[in-house]
Amino acid sequence: MAKLVAVLATTHHPFFYKTSLLPAAEAPPFASAWVSKVEAYRATLTAVRPDVLVMVGSDHFHQLWLDNMPQFLVGKAPMYDANYYNEEREFGLPRLLLKGHEGLSAYILREGIDRDFDLAFSNELRVDHSITCPIFTLRPQNDLPIVPIYTNIFAPPLPRPERFVKLGQTLRELIDAWPSDLRVAVIGTGHLSLELGGPRQFGAHGPDPEFDARAVEWIANGDIDGCLANVTLDSLHAPGNATHGFMDFMLMMGVAGYAKADYFDNLDLFHTMEAYFTWYPNGVDV
């Protein structure tokens, strides 16, 4: 069977790439600490020598649109072009080409559908910064095949938080049972409290530091039940109008299971908190 060598849940900050390339004289004061933390986080993936990456993110109204909006979508393609004009424009993100792992995509689709997730699929998917930010931070050599999984955290009606957790738990079961010799890492990105396009955007901290502190505790402790007891579709409006992206963290808690994170770090930035979690379900020496 395949080995699930690591589960990583992280924020995806589209300005990291650009910030990390600035000369020291032009970089903001937080840049060096940010780069150091990301490099330390990257080592948690490198150490377990993955062969393939399952990557959970969310399309930001790029390819997926309101005339035909899937709730959960699995990419099944040999290649994925990545990043869009408006991400080059706003964030300075370059275009990328990623390899796909069609065999694992097909397996997740078949088995996922048979386990009550009517997964949408795409044979021609251009992924956006929710997938490429963790490539830049965690695997900048971009040398591994991926399976992208998109969730709808953006366009209501959304699936409820319980559904995200359940999908994560199902992915874990599927990967653990995948008949393959490959070493799999699952990387998912989301948000803590976040406001975009509203009155609380771009403050000195995330819009709800208290929520962020609780969220970090839930994730770091593997406290799925505590998180589900406190988080609903309605409650996520309060910490910030883009906080439904936290449900991708909840999906990753489902993948990780009821386990404390083996690695945790965070960084308070000007309008959001960065957070980095890694679990080694089969031990760091797997």
Place this chain on the structure above:
Amino acid sequence: MSRYLVNKFLFTVDRDPDLVERYRSDPSGTVAWWESERANLLLSCTAGEASTWLEFTDAERQALVTHDHVALFEMGAHPFLTLTLWIAMFEADFDEPLGMQLDYAAKLAHFSLPYPDIST
């Protein structure tokens, strides 16, 4: 209320560099052209298979023509779409980093939770 169509305008303009500049410099002409020529195009179909029924309300048309992001927020336009396009059009008008984004937020300061519904 045609929240979907307002979002479709923001979405299709934001992804096209020429349309971003055209909407910035000529909002009235761009909105009129778009409603006439583009509003009913199904994005995954050919032009001959366009929809036949989509149009803005007067208030929506006015909000788009006047670049009124406060009115768009009030109507439930998707805030991510509006913000992204506004950054593209107006960030260069401000000298300070994040100046545009903070001004944008300040103009929305009178809104409290719950914010206007954005469901479509």
